[in-house]
Amino acid sequence: MGTHRRDVRPRYGRIGAATSAVVVTAVAMLAGFGLFPSSATSPPPRERPAANAPGSVEVLGAEAVxxxxxxxxxxxxxxxxxxxxxxxxxxxxxxxxxxxxxxxxxxxxxxxxxxxxxxxxxxxxxxxxxxxxxxxxxxxxxxxxxxxxxxxxxxxxxxxxxxxxxxxxxxxxxxxxxxxxxxxxxxxxxxxxxxxxxxxxxxxxxxxxxxxxxxxxxxxxxx
Incomplete structure (x- = not known):
């Protein structure tokens, strides 16, 4: 009886998914070492109002603050x-x-x-x-x-x-x-x-x- 050989095709979907996972992991590791900026950075502090602006808090010294x-x-x-x-x-x-x-x-x-x-x-x-x-x-x-x-x-x-x-x-x-x-x-x-x-x-x-x-x-x- 003759032998039929099936053609083997690469599964590009799985290869793509695996590649994406490797890239994401690498980026996360580099960000953790500070090599990439992180999107979770803290927002800049709010500016204090001028000392005599309406409704502002006058600078009173450390103890009063x-x-x-x-x-x-x-x-x-x-x-x-x-x-x-x-x-x-x-x-x-x-x-x-x-x-x-x-x-x-x-x-x-x-x-x-x-x-x-x-x-x-x-x-x-x-x-x-x-x-x-x-x-x-x-x-x-x-x-x-x-x-x-x-x-x-x-x-x-x-x-x-x-x-x-x-x-x-x-x-x-x-x-x-x-x-x-x-x-x-x-x-x-x-x-x-x-x-x-x-x-x-x-x-x-x-x-x-x-x-x-x-x-x-x-x-x-x-x-």
Whole structure:
């Protein structure tokens, strides 16, 4: 019986696939040794805004910059809006730790600080024109949605009390009082001491304080 010999044809598809695999492997190895640029390089760092550009962070030195890292500032007047950190947003030195309210008499400013030590909100206030509050650590002991000031000084909302003065009158945070249908001060005056005992806030900021400072919340007062 005769023998039939089959023609042997090269399988170009397999040869091509094997060649491609070898090339890819070689390129990957060369890139690993730094001989080819890698497509996974890190993007160039973003440029910092100019020091006095609107919304920019002023260069404050290494310690101040480190203190600002991770701070999350929100504006109560525009719910949910985040804004760039400014110098005045930074917490005063030696202002405690953990979840707390910090009030600076010198800056007439309040900070609401979360459990992780990050500032959740900060705003200007108007504290007392009298020297009725010593620096120290206090606790919220009473809250009232509405209240009437002593000596017919007006009505107020979102009253968060944390201590008492020499006369036994409560000292705390609340919105700007209203007397005879008019606010006793303007919002533009916040940031200066104008009250007769308590710490006044814009209505939207007073709401944020009310939601944050429940009973027992530490309040740190700095000079």
């Amino acid at each position: 480190d203190a600002a890292i991770g701070v999350d500032i929100r504006n109560a007047s525009t719910p949910g809006e985040r804004r760039r950190i400014r110098a005045e947003d930074l917490l005063p030195a030696d202002s405690g730790s953990g979840r707390r309210v910090v009030y600076s008499e010198a800056q007439q400013r309040v900070w609401l600080v979360g459990e992780n030590g990050r500032v959740r909100h900060t705003h200007l206030v108007s504290g007392s024109v009298y020297d009725n509050l010593e620096p120290g650590t206090f606790q919220v002991y009473s809250r009232s949605m509405s209240a009437i000031g002593i000596d017919d000084s007006g009505t107020m909302k979102y009253f968060v009390r944390f201590t008492q003065g020499d006369t036994g009158a409560a000292i705390g945070f609340h919105d700007i009082p209203v007397k005879d249908g008019q606010k006793v001060q303007g919002v533009d005056e916040l940031g200066t001491a104008t009250s007769h005992g308590c710490i006044r806030q814009k209505r939207s900021d007073a709401r944020v304080m009310w939601r944050f400072a429940d009973l027992g919340t530490p309040v740190v007062v700095t000079g």
